Amino acid sequence: MQQLSLLPQLTDNYEHLARRTFSHSGVCEDGARQALDARYAGLFEETDKFNRRLVSFQANKTETLHSWVKYREGFSAALVELLISELGIRAGDTILDPFAGSCTTLLTAKMLGIHALGVELLPHCHLAWRGKSAVFDYDLSELRMLRDLIETTDPPPTRDAFPHLAITETAFPIEAEAELMRYVRWFEMLEISELAHTLLKMLIMSILEEISYTRKDGQYLRWDRRAGKMQANNAKRIEHGKKPVRGIHKGKLPTVKQALLESFGKVIYDVTRLQTDPPLESRQELLFGNALYVLPTLDSDQIDGVITSPPYANRYDYTRTYALELAFLGVEDGIFDLRQNLLSCTVENRSKEEMLYGTYRSLGRADFCEETLAAARRNAALSEINAALRERDRLGEINNRGVLSMIDQYFIELAFIFAELYRVCRHGAKVVFVNDNVRYAGEIIPVDTLSTSLAESLGFIPRKIYVLPQRKGNSSQQMGRYGREELRKSITIWQKP
Ligand SMILES: C[S@@+](CC[C@H](N)C(=O)[O-])C[C@H]1O[C@@H](n2cnc3c(N)ncnc32)[C@H](O)[C@@H]1O
Numbered sequence: 001m002q003q004l005s006l007l008p009q010l011t012d013n014y015e016h017l018a019r020r021t022f023s024h025s026g027v028c029e030d031g032a033r034q035a036l037d038a039r040y041a042g043l044f045e046e047t048d049k050f051n052r053r054l055v056s057f058q059a060n061k062t063e064t065l066h067s068w069v070k071y072r073e074g075f076s077a078a079l080v081e082l083l084i085s086e087l088g089i090r091a092g093d094t095i096l097d098p099f100a101g102s103c104t105t106l107l108t109a110k111m112l113g114i115h116a117l118g119v120e121l122l123p124h125c126h127l128a129w130r131g132k133s134a135v136f137d138y139d140l141s142e143l144r145m146l147r148d149l150i151e152t153t154d155p156p157p158t159r160d161a162f163p164h165l166a167i168t169e170t171a172f173p174i175e176a177e178a179e180l181m182r183y184v185r186w187f188e189m190l191e192i193s194e195l196a197h198t199l200l201k202m203l204i205m206s207i208l209e210e211i212s213y214t215r216k217d218g219q220y221l222r223w224d225r226r227a228g229k230m231q232a233n234n235a236k237r238i239e240h241g242k243k244p245v246r247g248i249h250k251g252k253l254p255t256v257k258q259a260l261l262e263s264f265g266k267v268i269y270d271v272t273r274l275q276t277d278p279p280l281e282s283r284q285e286l287l288f289g290n291a292l293y294v295l296p297t298l299d300s301d302q303i304d305g306v307i308t309s310p311p312y313a314n315r316y317d318y319t320r321t322y323a324l325e326l327a328f329l330g331v332e333d334g335i336f337d338l339r340q341n342l343l344s345c346t347v348e349n350r351s352k353e354e355m356l357y358g359t360y361r362s363l364g365r366a367d368f369c370e371e372t373l374a375a376a377r378r379n380a381a382l383s384e385i386n387a388a389l390r391e392r393d394r395l396g397e398i399n400n401r402g403v404l405s406m407i408d409q410y411f412i413e414l415a416f417i418f419a420e421l422y423r424v425c426r427h428g429a430k431v432v433f434v435n436d437n438v439r440y441a442g443e444i445i446p447v448d449t450l451s452t453s454l455a456e457s458l459g460f461i462p463r464k465i466y467v468l469p470q471r472k473g474n475s476s477q478q479m480g481r482y483g484r485e486e487l488r489k490s491i492t493i494w495q496k497p
Pocket residue numbers: 071073074075076098099100101102103104105119120121122125289290291292308309310311312318341342343
């Protein structure tokens with residue numbers, strides 16, 4: 001692996017990025033958080049190289065291949081390319097993304113002939129991966145034939161119903177749902193290659209939002225006021241003398257056929273272009289499951305770099321935002337399990353400590369589990385944040401007590417992830433985490449420096465904290481009560497010595 005030119009140098013011009021206060025109006029002790037910012041101030045660097053567009057999925061929206069399935073929580077291929085080159089990763093090396101999402105890291109690796117391993121909990125990401133990663137294997141003439149078939153054929157009627165979850169009921173206009181199910185059934189019956197079947201399923205999944213009365217919007221699935229569920233709710237509200245909820249209006253929705261043809265056209269265009277110039281052969285694999293239980297099963301000392309972005313500690317519930325896609329894949333009751341297995345980023349997450357103990361005991365590594373937990377529990381900033389949130393709760397300022405355990409568990413679980421990454425990385429390997437700082441009840445949680453201090457206590461050498469020039473705002477609730485505070489959005493880089 002090439003030596004990273006930028007990383008080992010300490011920069012001293014960026015101390016202004018360090019914060020002086022973390023507790024609004026000085027209500028709670030914040031000395032440990034201040035100490036972390038002071039400790040790592042020399043690692044901060046504000047750079048335009050990684051702008052907000054690159055760090056979000058925005059830049060992927062028009063990217064060849066990456067745009068086949070929209071993933072709002074993703075980062076961009078351009079960011080991964082930059083990080084790969086900055087980390088000195090080359091063809092033949094192996095990188096890992098334990099929170100693979102739409103697999104931007106794995107796909108970018110594939111294009112560069114780099115081996116890659118990913119872990120992802122949610123099944124819709126796996127379907128997206130299967131569809132996209134086969135880009136060099138599709139038979140173009142079969143794809144073109146299928147596209148023409150869709151254009152010229154009306155799929156036969158079916159009585160199949162969309163496998164709704166309670167939270168997705170009435171998400172589609174009645175005619176759209178019937179049309180959707182006709183395509184699903186018809187595609188299943190077509191005598192075509194396995195790869196083409198997977199691609200068609202991925203295409204259907206990729207248009208669900210577009211043809212529905214819903215829109216993914218950060219933490220929520222927003223609903224169009226024409227949806228049956230919205231109308232029923234509003235009728236009840238009016239009956240009780242309340243104002244109806246406005247809801248969004250998505251305008252004229254495309255038909256399933258229109259949406260499918262458009263996505264398929266894009267896929268065929270990309271496959272045609274990419275197949276003319278395939279990259280070097282390399283291996284990528286996406287493992288199913290919870291990274292907390294999958295990473296411990298991997299061999300030690302095999303990874304040359306990690307590029308990842310975990311769910312942020314912002315209460316976003318992926319199982320709700322992606323409910324349509326998960327319902328389509330038939331998760332039904334499994335959705336509760338998936339939610340509980342998310343890295344603790346929602347107020348509903350319960351402690352996974354027992355499960356972690358069980359996993360490590362069964363692998364004969366109970367000591368590792370205890371040591372990791374002890375390292376996290378010794379972290380002064382985490383203890384301070386837990387105490388501050390308890391105090392804010394006592395003052396009646398926390399509107400959902402689930403935030404307290406969410407924050408604590410989020411960092412405990414991250415500590416396990418960091419400890420495992422340390423173990424699976426080779427000496428000299430670098431680990432990149434993209435994450436956002438957050439604020440609850442006026443208490444700023446410096447996710448970047450706290451993660452860095454946990455990683456350091458587990459053996460990593462902190463190398464860099466890149467801070468995005470346009471920092472994040474706050475939720476309107478936090479703004480109203482505690483004023484506006486810029487929160488860092490950062491890329492932290494650590495190295496295994
Ligand atoms: C911020 S997104 C990553 C997006 C990715 N960088 C991309 O470009 O698409 C975080 C991902 O972590 C997944 N995730 C959450 N908890 C997980 C867990 N315990 N194990 C594995 N994956 C998890 C989520 O489903 C989500 O896809």
